[in-house]
Amino acid sequence: MDIETLADEFDRRDWQELEETDDPVRIAMVGVGWWTREQAMPAVESAALCETTVLVSSDPEKANEVATDSATVERAITYDDFHEGVAADAYDAVYVVTPNALHLPFVETAAELGKAVLCEKPMEATVERAEAMIEAVEAHDATLMVAYRMQTEPAVRRAKGFIDEGLIGKPVFVNGNMTEPILDLVPDPDQWRLDGDLSGGCATMDIGIYPLNTARFLLDADPERVRGKVASVNPEFDDVPDEHAAFQLDFPDHVFAVCTASQNAQMASHIEVIGTEGRIRVEPAFYPWDDRALTLQRGETTIDVGFEQVDQMEEEFEYFAHCLLTDTEPHPDGEHALRDIQTIKAVYEASERGETVEL
Amino acid sequence: MDIETLADEFDRRDWQELEETDDPVRIAMVGVGWWTREQAMPAVESAALCETTVLVSSDPEKANEVATDSATVERAITYDDFHEGVAADAYDAVYVVTPNALHLPFVETAAELGKAVLCEKPMEATVERAEAMIEAVEAHDATLMVAYRMQTEPAVRRAKGFIDEGLIGKPVFVNGNMTEPILDLVPDPDQWRLDGDLSGGCATMDIGIYPLNTARFLLDADPERVRGKVASVNPEFDDVPDEHAAFQLDFPDHVFAVCTASQNAQMASHIEVIGTEGRIRVEPAFYPWDDRALTLQRGETTIDVGFEQVDQMEEEFEYFAHCLLTDTEPHPDGEHALRDIQTIKAVYEASERGETVEL
Numbered sequence: 001m002d003i004e005t006l007a008d009e010f011d012r013r014d015w016q017e018l019e020e021t022d023d024p025v026r027i028a029m030v031g032v033g034w035w036t037r038e039q040a041m042p043a044v045e046s047a048a049l050c051e052t053t054v055l056v057s058s059d060p061e062k063a064n065e066v067a068t069d070s071a072t073v074e075r076a077i078t079y080d081d082f083h084e085g086v087a088a089d090a091y092d093a094v095y096v097v098t099p100n101a102l103h104l105p106f107v108e109t110a111a112e113l114g115k116a117v118l119c120e121k122p123m124e125a126t127v128e129r130a131e132a133m134i135e136a137v138e139a140h141d142a143t144l145m146v147a148y149r150m151q152t153e154p155a156v157r158r159a160k161g162f163i164d165e166g167l168i169g170k171p172v173f174v175n176g177n178m179t180e181p182i183l184d185l186v187p188d189p190d191q192w193r194l195d196g197d198l199s200g201g202c203a204t205m206d207i208g209i210y211p212l213n214t215a216r217f218l219l220d221a222d223p224e225r226v227r228g229k230v231a232s233v234n235p236e237f238d239d240v241p242d243e244h245a246a247f248q249l250d251f252p253d254h255v256f257a258v259c260t261a262s263q264n265a266q267m268a269s270h271i272e273v274i275g276t277e278g279r280i281r282v283e284p285a286f287y288p289w290d291d292r293a294l295t296l297q298r299g300e301t302t303i304d305v306g307f308e309q310v311d312q313m314e315e316e317f318e319y320f321a322h323c324l325l326t327d328t329e330p331h332p333d334g335e336h337a338l339r340d341i342q343t344i345k346a347v348y349e350a351s352e353r354g355e356t357v358e359l
Numbered sequence: 360m361d362i363e364t365l366a367d368e369f370d371r372r373d374w375q376e377l378e379e380t381d382d383p384v385r386i387a388m389v390g391v392g393w394w395t396r397e398q399a400m401p402a403v404e405s406a407a408l409c410e411t412t413v414l415v416s417s418d419p420e421k422a423n424e425v426a427t428d429s430a431t432v433e434r435a436i437t438y439d440d441f442h443e444g445v446a447a448d449a450y451d452a453v454y455v456v457t458p459n460a461l462h463l464p465f466v467e468t469a470a471e472l473g474k475a476v477l478c479e480k481p482m483e484a485t486v487e488r489a490e491a492m493i494e495a496v497e498a499h500d501a502t503l504m505v506a507y508r509m510q511t512e513p514a515v516r517r518a519k520g521f522i523d524e525g526l527i528g529k530p531v532f533v534n535g536n537m538t539e540p541i542l543d544l545v546p547d548p549d550q551w552r553l554d555g556d557l558s559g560g561c562a563t564m565d566i567g568i569y570p571l572n573t574a575r576f577l578l579d580a581d582p583e584r585v586r587g588k589v590a591s592v593n594p595e596f597d598d599v600p601d602e603h604a605a606f607q608l609d610f611p612d613h614v615f616a617v618c619t620a621s622q623n624a625q626m627a628s629h630i631e632v633i634g635t636e637g638r639i640r641v642e643p644a645f646y647p648w649d650d651r652a653l654t655l656q657r658g659e660t661t662i663d664v665g666f667e668q669v670d671q672m673e674e675e676f677e678y679f680a681h682c683l684l685t686d687t688e689p690h691p692d693g694e695h696a697l698r699d700i701q702t703i704k705a706v707y708e709a710s711e712r713g714e715t716v717e718l
Binding site: 168169172173175177179181225227228229231233244246247248250253254256257258259260262264265266267268274275276277278279297298299354355356 | 587590613615618623636638715
């Protein structure tokens with residue numbers, strides 16, 4: 001690939017056929033926490049193919065307040081209302097962004113109501129519940145996309161394009177990290193991420209899933225086995241196995257990925273693929289508020305690839321809505337997401353048994 | 360630590376008391392390959408405290424040629440000459456830089472002759488031979504330093520200073536990589552690195568030892584257990600287990616290091632420590648021909664620390680000679696180096712057994 005092609009050919013939305021619509025996908029936000037208010041709703045507002053019309057919250061007062069500030073939201077309803085089908089004619093799809101272990105019932109109800117679902121990752125707290133989710137959407141022939149925003153992130157898609165193009169030769173290693181001081185970011189020791197029943201796990205489930213899933217996306221492959229070690233050191237993390245986690249994934253053809261994730265460390269995120277003829281690094285990679293940077297090295301030559309920074313959540317919602325409007329299956333579907341839950345649980349098992357676990 | 364201290368306080372040779380001598384340590388180079396000629400001899404020539412006086416080679420013609428080009432070399436002798444004590448009054452210490460499995464007899468002879476030894480890493484090809492080396496030097500009360508040039512590399516020493524100072528909080532993860540296309544660098548399929556008997560292993564032994572040992576140095580700790588996976592994919596690597604290697608080290612207090620090394624990948628090297636309050640990265644780190652770069656991040660602030668690039672081998676030889684002239688025990692001694700051999704062999708065992716191996 002020559003330098004002009006490198007510069008010109010990239011289309012961050014190579015999936016896009018439809019750029020506008022008179023009939024945007026109407027979305028019900030299930031869960032109205034800070035992520036919904038500060039990331040998801042502004043993203044949908046900027047998107048061309050969808051709009052937020054309903055808010056579903058355990059806190060009707062908060063939901064009504066948020067609704068008042070929005071030009072598109074028609075109704076704010078409770079979780080119970082949602083399960084009873086209230087306002088079901090006011091939305092076409094739901095975005096489920098509750099604690100992990102609460103995803104399943106909302107997806108089940110949405111599927112029963114004939115709605116499409118964008119469900120936050122990890123899709124559920126256990127393998128069994130993730131499988132039940134897939135069964136529920138299959139039973140009602142509903143569309144389920146799991147919200148891996150890295151798969152629509154331009155820096156990551158571009159990296160994947162370079163890899164697919166052979167610019168780094170054959171991939172040899174993936175190296176990924178995501179770390180954050182969760183108790184500084186969300187200064188609440190009772191938050192659901194630290195509650196094993198609600199979260200199903202901590203560093204690996206919540207953020208280790210980023211290098212894990214992005215490695216799968218970049219390599220276009222799934223891990224065959226896993227080894228690793230997790231630890232909770234500080235008392236705030238007593239209810240979960242993994243304040244810190246380090247794990248290693250064996251991909252087909254002897255490609256090894258080493259990943260680290262911590263909920264109690266300096267905020268940082270990167271993913272790098274080293275190949276036989278080059279390497280490619282995205283850093284920062286995973287936090288929507290950090291400008292992503294992409295570096296490609298081949299032999300002695302290093303190229304910093306600059307590009308327009310976009311709203312990761314807008315890309316994701318636009319892609320989801322585009323799939324619905326064009327009757328296309330989204331890439332990160334339930335089966336794809338289930339593999340992550342199986343892998344993460346295998347990390348915990350590998351750590352406990354001191355053995356490599358086959359997937 | 361304030362910014363002025365950060366800038367001013369660093370002393371890359373905080374071990375140095377003696378800066379010149381009328382009586383430099385006279386070194387016999389055992390092995391006169393490209394590394395000796397292009398890295399070690401020029402480094403010793405620049406150093407103030409030592410000089411090369413003897414060359415020991417299997418190829419007397421080559422050794423004589425190299426000797427002719429040197430102002431300090433007095434004698435070029437054969438391996439057999441060396442073992443017979445020829446020219447023993449012309450050197451005080453030896454630098455052993457033969458293939459790994461040939462280190463032991465040269466160190467034994469040197470110790471018998473009352474010489475100090477700087478032995479290249481890995482110290483030997485097997486744990487048993489490494490232990491025999493320690494016994495030999497102990498039996499003759501000889502000084503043995505193993506040539507971990509990262510331990511005298513200013514970028515790494517500075518990183519360690521920042522960590523010791525608490526600038527990154529408590530270390531959580533170490534992330535290290537060293538990769539190179541060995542068959543491009545040394546285009547000889549019969550080279551000793553690919554001969555399991557001579558090398559004792561490939562990617563992990565030859566270069567994985569860099570992130571491994573540098574992690575130990577930076578953390579001032581030794582790994583307690585290891586897990587990992589190695590693979591040889593291409594036929595040139597059939598005689599060794601590890602064309603590629605990925606391994607994970609558990610250090611005390613739940614500090615995890617993830618390391619990768621490959622003899623058939625893009626040349627690259629880095630080491631990074633992520634802590635509870637910051638992170639520090641040296642990249643490039645391990646190749647003497649790359650200018651090292653050091654980056655410190657604390658919270659939102661990132662500091663690129665610039666510094667004088669020095670000859671890594673000169674630093675190492677000067678430190679070794681300084682230890683001899685001041686009657687100081689060198690830090691990377693035989694026991695320290697043995698731990699690396701044990702760890703590397705445990706990586707192979709862990710890979711084969713699919714289990715975590717206790718050290």
